[in-house]
Amino acid sequence: MENSILQKVVKGDAGYVLEDVPHLTDYIPDLPTYPNPLRFNPAYSVVKQYFVNVDDTVAQKIVVHKDSPRGTHFRRAGPRQNVYFESSEVHACIVTCGGLCPGLNTVIREIVCGLYNMYGVSKILGIDGGYRGFYSKNTISLTPKSVNDIHKRGGTILGTSRGGHDTSKIVDSIQDRKINQVYIIGGDGTQKGAAVIYKEIRRRGLKVAVAGIPKTIDNDIPVIDRSFGFDTAVEEAQRAINAAHVEAGSIENGIGFVKLMGRYSGFIAMHSTLASRDVDCCLIPESPFFLEGKGGLYEFIEKRLRENGHMVIVIAEGAGQDLLSESLQSQADDSGNKLLKDAGLWLSQQIKEHFSSQHKICVNLKYIDPTYMIRAIPGNASDNVYCTLLAQSAIHGAMAGYTGFTVGPVNGRHAYIPFNQINEKQKQVVITDRMWARLLSSTNQPSFLSPKEVTDFENQEPSPSQLSDGEIFEDHKF
Ligand SMILES: Nc1ncnc2c1ncn2[C@@H]1O[C@H](COP(=O)(O)OP(=O)(O)O)[C@@H](O)[C@H]1O
Numbered sequence: 001m002e003n004s005i006l007q008k009v010v011k012g013d014a015g016y017v018l019e020d021v022p023h024l025t026d027y028i029p030d031l032p033t034y035p036n037p038l039r040f041n042p043a044y045s046v047v048k049q050y051f052v053n054v055d056d057t058v059a060q061k062i063v064v065h066k067d068s069p070r071g072t073h074f075r076r077a078g079p080r081q082n083v084y085f086e087s088s089e090v091h092a093c094i095v096t097c098g099g100l101c102p103g104l105n106t107v108i109r110e111i112v113c114g115l116y117n118m119y120g121v122s123k124i125l126g127i128d129g130g131y132r133g134f135y136s137k138n139t140i141s142l143t144p145k146s147v148n149d150i151h152k153r154g155g156t157i158l159g160t161s162r163g164g165h166d167t168s169k170i171v172d173s174i175q176d177r178k179i180n181q182v183y184i185i186g187g188d189g190t191q192k193g194a195a196v197i198y199k200e201i202r203r204r205g206l207k208v209a210v211a212g213i214p215k216t217i218d219n220d221i222p223v224i225d226r227s228f229g230f231d232t233a234v235e236e237a238q239r240a241i242n243a244a245h246v247e248a249g250s251i252e253n254g255i256g257f258v259k260l261m262g263r264y265s266g267f268i269a270m271h272s273t274l275a276s277r278d279v280d281c282c283l284i285p286e287s288p289f290f291l292e293g294k295g296g297l298y299e300f301i302e303k304r305l306r307e308n309g310h311m312v313i314v315i316a317e318g319a320g321q322d323l324l325s326e327s328l329q330s331q332a333d334d335s336g337n338k339l340l341k342d343a344g345l346w347l348s349q350q351i352k353e354h355f356s357s358q359h360k361i362c363v364n365l366k367y368i369d370p371t372y373m374i375r376a377i378p379g380n381a382s383d384n385v386y387c388t389l390l391a392q393s394a395i396h397g398a399m400a401g402y403t404g405f406t407v408g409p410v411n412g413r414h415a416y417i418p419f420n421q422i423n424e425k426q427k428q429v430v431i432t433d434r435m436w437a438r439l440l441s442s443t444n445q446p447s448f449l450s451p452k453e454v455t456d457f458e459n460q461e462p463s464p465s466q467l468s469d470g471e472i473f474e475d476h477k478f
């Protein structure tokens, strides 16, 4: 994909770089502007300096040295003095794609209510069942009344799907229905889809703003501080971990074994473990481990059972994939995501078999898989507030004529981020970082590194990209 269409890089003094987002005027010259209707809104007109200065940008790296270059910045989100749409002209649509995530309904609600209450927009359509709904289903009319209570429900009232992304059919549908603001809520796959939709809209020269709202329970989207639903997931995982702890503690040599979501990133498992303090061992995709021999998982389980008589293990779904038999066929879902083998079920079975064949300790393992129960609940209070901000930032951006952007907090400030920044990488737990060290010291589990790997790590200079990399979650803020 041509990056020049997706991003505008502006350089300034002292190494300042603005990774700007496209604007409708980049390809439609002489678009008229209108005063922002918020000026006349009784709730907002009393707030001084409500509008964001057009030149405000948000720094990606906030830990700097005296001589550091100023680094990458993103355009600050928020309402502008002037907008590029008249309220009566706006015809918006909302679509949700990919896996479920707590808070989806809150984002839908707040886009509808935000458009209506802040900008007086009343023509808002819901697309039924993800991307394919654009061309294969009827739309759903959305009003503040119809979405009033939906934030209390899990899932998405619009439905979702994987696969079915047909760019020209989707843009035909947008054009035929005269939609001019498209709000796309979804994860990494969805945002890739949003980027190609934006590109096709631009190729056709349409006055249509495309705004992405990043969604993933796994928290693996780069640049932004965290994704919505993650906080809720960590909170809800505590119930499963507590149950595992109670079960394990009530029987001799009890092992409570909990599987949590996290395909390639173990953030839910890591944060749930740190929050709980009842977990003895946390296994994530980023940290390889082995079973047999000195320093292996079996040795650690035996030690912990001898010390405490019970233990709790948390595993992220993508952990230990390399240990599973190659003979197990790996397939892909409709979106092309590789379907992982169920490491949780497999490992729990291996542990049982290992200890029963050893005749040393008779373990009593209880396997808990709460993954879909966690994903299907509504957002918690903190995620609900966050979802409101995401929705409002997206609305302000679209009304101001920005397009081809994803919205999200960068170091606590909401920003407009070009799709390419979100789509080119995935955020992962950095196991040489302090957060993972905190986890190891809290569980006292082995690092599962071989002596050679330990030496390599000790000799490793801290990589500048890691020290300054804003994507490494919030570790450096503490
Ligand atoms: N590279 C891509 N280009 C266009 N559409 C994509 C791409 N990757 C995924 N999609 C579409 O995005 C939607 C959601 O993707 P998926 O990977 O299932 O979930 P998520 O967005 O949560 O990662 C699906 O409809 C899928 O077809």
Ligand SMILES: O=P(O)(O)OC[C@H]1O[C@](O)(COP(=O)(O)O)[C@@H](O)[C@@H]1O
Pocket (backbone or CB within 6 Å): 098, 099, 100, 187, 188, 189, 215, 216, 217, 218, 261, 262, 263, 317, 333, 375
């Ligand atoms: O069974 P499904 O619907 O494919 O979802 C399972 C996947 O969805 C996730 O929860 C999140 O994935 P996405 O954010 O890409 O939708 C993964 O952790 C998990 O592997």
Ligand SMILES: [Mg+2]
Pocket (backbone or CB within 6 Å): 098, 187, 188, 189, 216, 337
């Ligand atoms: Mg995904």
